[in-house]
């Protein structure tokens with residue numbers, strides 16, 4: 563499978579503390595000098611693009627915490643060969659930035675929102691910022707992005723009762739609501755071991771509320787989601803089954819964290835780093851050769867377990 567997709571984490575910091583991620587409980591955060599600078603991120607992106615990457619998704623932590631994020635978006639959008647620049651954000655800081663990010667060249671936005679109920683939102687994220695996140699989503703829908711998606715991690719006994727309400731949003735707004743299966747990623751989230759609810763069960767709940775959903779062929783931007791639509795709905799529904807139906811065969815992505823460490827697979831311990839090469843001013847050809855070796859490692863790696871070892875989601879952005 564050609565590697566055409568880079569998920570690029572811009573920071574390990576976040577303004578939330580979601581139950582399934584808990585970045586605020588990490589031993590420490592990266593120091594400023596550990597982070598790749600904007601021009602280093604742009605040089606890395608250009609190298610990935612020379613090696614076949616066509617789409618970059620900006621993640622975190624919370625990417626909007628990165629200083630001068632609009633300037634960085636402009637730099638990345640100018641990378642030759644890059645077709646698409648997207649972002650996954652928790653939406654809390656998005657409302658005042660949506661229009662300028664769009665103007666800077668950001669094509670698509672995914673907003674991670676796990677509850678529409680202020681008390682449940684606070685329980686899940688540790689924050690009172692549901693209104694700001696909702697305003698961020700609404701601003702994204704107004705800003706003219708080519709697509710806006712809403713990601714909900716479905717957790718049994720925590721927010722699964724809200725599944726019909728979330729599905730309703732895809733009928734009232736031109737948004738793709740995606741239900742993501744929860745899977746444990748670190749010992750810190752052990753209290754969630756019983757929170758797993760399969761996509762099949764989630765879909766049953768939507769159909770119980772709204773009737774049979776029509777399966778639609780996944781578009782080029784749907785990734786691993788199984789996509790459905792309700793007749794007359796403005797938006798669509800997606801089900802992402804990272805646990806019950808993992809999609810390694812179709813995986814076309816690698817990840818790089820904000821220090822330049824490259825992860826061929828979310829589940830593979832193996833990392834490679836570009837930071838020293840970038841800071842040593844390594845010529846483009848040598849940088850590209852290094853990246854091609856990483857792609858080779860990926861093509862040989864086989865995931866052998868439905869759950870993860872220890873992954874710092876806030877370092878990699880999932």
Ligand code: SF4
Nearest residue numbers: 576578580583623652
């Ligand atoms: S899941 Fe995302 S928004 Fe939530 S704490 Fe982790 S990085 Fe922040």
